[in-house]
Amino acid sequence: xxxxxLIYLEESRWxxxxxxxxxxxxxxxxxxxxxxxxxxxxxGGNELQPTSTATTVRVRAGKxxxxxxPFAETKEQLGxxxxxxxxxxxxxxxxxxxxxxxxTGSIEVRPVVPRQAQ
Amino acid sequence: xxxxxxxxxxxxxWAELPxxxxxxxxxxxxxxxxxxxxxxxxxxxxxxxxxxxxxxVRVRNGKxxxxxxPFAETKEQLGxxxxxxxxxxxxxxxxxxxxxxxxSGSIEVRPVMPPQQA
Numbered sequence: 001x002x003x004x005x006l007i008y009l010e011e012s013r014w015x016x017x018x019x020x021x022x023x024x025x026x027x028x029x030x031x032x033x034x035x036x037x038x039x040x041x042x043x044g045g046n047e048l049q050p051t052s053t054a055t056t057v058r059v060r061a062g063k064x065x066x067x068x069x070p071f072a073e074t075k076e077q078l079g080x081x082x083x084x085x086x087x088x089x090x091x092x093x094x095x096x097x098x099x100x101x102x103x104t105g106s107i108e109v110r111p112v113v114p115r116q117a118q
Numbered sequence: 119x120x121x122x123x124x125x126x127x128x129x130x131x132w133a134e135l136p137x138x139x140x141x142x143x144x145x146x147x148x149x150x151x152x153x154x155x156x157x158x159x160x161x162x163x164x165x166x167x168x169x170x171x172x173x174x175v176r177v178r179n180g181k182x183x184x185x186x187x188p189f190a191e192t193k194e195q196l197g198x199x200x201x202x203x204x205x206x207x208x209x210x211x212x213x214x215x216x217x218x219x220x221x222s223g224s225i226e227v228r229p230v231m232p233p234q235q236a
Contacts, residue, residue: 004166004199008189044162046201047231048122055207057214057225064215071126071226072192078124078228081199083164089173096175097182107175108189110196113165 002043002112003084003092008076009105011050028100036084036095045082076105083112120161120230121202121210126194127223129168146218154202154213163200194223201230 014022036042054070070077082099086092089109096107132140154160172188188195197219204210207229214225 002164004164006189006196044201046120046122049229049231051228053229055211055214055227057211057220057227058223059215059220064211064220066211070228071124071194071224072190074190076189080231081122083162093173093175093182093184097177102175102177102182105176106189109173109175110169110188111167111171113167113198 001086001088001092001114003086003089003095004110004112005082005084005092005096005099006078006108006110007080007082007099007101007105008074008108009079009101010075011077011079013104014079015050025100032098032100036082041085041095043083043085045080047080048078050079051077079105119204119206119210121204121213122228122230123200123202123210123214123217124196124226124228125198125200125217125219125223126192126226127197127219128193129195129197131222132197133168143218150213150216150218151200159203159213161201161203163198165198166196168197169195197223 033042051070056067056069056071058065084092084095086095092109096102096109099107151160169188174185174187174189176183202210202213204213210227214220214227217225219225
């Protein structure tokens, strides 16, 4: 079963961290990704650029409308995601709890729709 | 440059759609994917199970806490995502507008951080 782990954190807090602190967190991410890869559980993931670079697109009556910023203003912002393989929700939540940003932010765990169901 | 497209729609509206209408939307996704794939612009994507299956995980002082449901309650809900390769922001927005759900929901477009910085 695949799970999407959405990583929410306070962007302003992250930006205030000095470079050695950010590098330490990146290293923790690399370690976790390495561990998950060895176990065949890491399927993909990305860090996102800050929400100031986000754009939201809608099409109504055939016309494209574009607004700057993310879909929703939230206290913490989506900063990245992992796609992982886990045997069940419990294992997915265990992996989520190991994501470095889980200690300061929030990790939303979402099961993916199996491909054949679409 | 890679862009993550976050696909928000009203889950309830989707759940109430007749099967034939859903198949039309899935077909729209297939057409878009089959257009992007040969040009190496489609990098991945998934539909997510509805938000009642979501859990949000946090770790504070070494202790894990889990709450049911997504990170944020929103009018539309995250229903899936696609990761695309686009030459610039304009091309990314043009692709976003072709996602079938853009006609009824909202597509948040987020540039991905180049891996070497991560």
